[in-house]
Amino acid sequence: MKRELCCCLVILLAAPAVLLAQNDSAPATPPAMQTTRGPMAMPGAGEPAPFSRLALEGGIGIGGINMQAAVEANRYLNIRGIGNFFTYSVNNVKIGGSGSSGSDVSGKVNFAEGGVALDYYPFPNHGWRLSPGVTFYNGNGVSATGVMATGDSITLGSSKYYSDATDNMNLNANLNLNTHKQAFTMTTGWGNMISRRGGHFSVPFEIGAIFTGTPTLGLNITGNGCTNSEDASDNGPSCVNMATNTSAQASIQSQVSKYQNDLNPLKVWPILSIGVAYNFNIH
8 A cells, every 4th residue: 555655656756857858858839820910019011100200292183293291000990191283374375356455364373282091991901081171371372363355344343345446445353262271171092192902102192172261362453444346446435443433443343243143152172183103110
């Protein structure tokens, strides 16, 4: 009996040592087989760490030349800065009349925008996104000036005025597309400037709107205008100073009101752009 007890004690004392020896000699679990579900798990392949990559984009759109920059905040979000610029001018274009008798018109189109957007990708490995944002600078507008040739006419309200030979009518008009200099924007599009699937290049497309408010129109007319075409050649009795005559000013304001009513429904400015982006590590 004593011999059996001694054998049991030896086995019990030796078992832990044998188990430890077996654990030490067992092969280590390959890194590829280790779980990544813990709190210290690293991003998957093609998924950059937050704020570790920067993307730059150049393209074209309704606002002209389009430049953008973006950083990824997390798997689902990018923070993006946007700027647009375009300007175009024409000078002394002849309109109406024949030969050198037409009215001289000059004009300028000026687009300039700057803002930020938050790009939300509900399916990070795919390119579709929703992007609320804010335009903090809006310089969009169109302006035009014109000198009307003698006898050329313009309808203002219910009256028609002919440019007088002694002092041709001068028109100065402007269309402001930036009633709200700071405005909310909402866009959607396809293409992630910082792909979660890897790769450096992308071709993002965007469509949406800036909620700029109703455009405003301004119109000033100086010089002499005649309600009778026959008086336009010699400053006849129907000719008045357009800048000071009460009736002429009322006609101008009536016409501006008609144009403004047509513009009132247009409370948004469209956004449409496409470009080429390149992303790279910043740390």
